[in-house]
Amino acid sequence: MPIHSDKLRLSYFPIPKNGTSTLRAVFHAVEAGESLENVRTRGDDIAASLDTAARGIRRARREYEASGSGYERLMVVRDPLRRFFSGFDNKTRSGRLEMVTGAPALPDTGLPTRPDIDTFVTHLDQYRAESHMIRKHFRLQSHFTGDELGWFDHLFRLERFDALADFLTGRLGAPIAFPHEKRSDKSWTDSVPAATVERIREVYARDYDVLGTFLAPAAQV
DSSP: OOEEETTTTEEEEOOTTSSHHHHHHHHHHHHHTOOSSSOOOOSTTTTTTSOOOOOOHHHHHHHHHHHTOOOEEEEEEOOHHHHHHHHHIIIIITSHHHHHHTSSBOTTTOOBSSOOHHHHHHTHHHHHHHOHHHHHHTSOTHHHHOSOGGGSSEEEEGGGHHHHHHHHHHHHTSOOOOOOOOOOOOGGGGGSOHHHHHHHHHHTHHHHHHHGGGGOSOOOO
């Protein structure tokens, strides 16, 4: 559901792999009155009594309207190719999928749980079908944004996080120590074949259509 902040007078609509852990931690710290000098991301203990999972836009809009908050709506989007690389690095290349399944291969298809990127892209539909984790983190962003970006009062790009940080700090009227994102070495993306990159862009063509000029100029990967 949207994450509401009375103090910020904002309703944040999360999208997996778009800085959600960071923003959930910040919203929790603000609402709980915790120190903003050492905000840190945590696991399920953050707002554990609330369902803060990302929603498809139709359900998210219904829940927002039912809340009656009337707060301004905030969403963060990301270059689809960057988002895909981040998800692949974090969920499969790192061994997370293998750890979650407890096996070197998926049970139904026999696909490897630590695939190379070509295998993963080629069989993305099968991976989505067999793994909730993959399905959740590799959904199109347009599933969460809908077609009408103008419905959101504040739309930011994750690649320009400084602008979002400045906005939230100014909104609160107090400095916020945003959690540092754990940055892994993304140099491996330089060796991804051009044909694979093109295939990823084709898979997420709808996102490029919906986000359109908001993504221009295209972020460097």
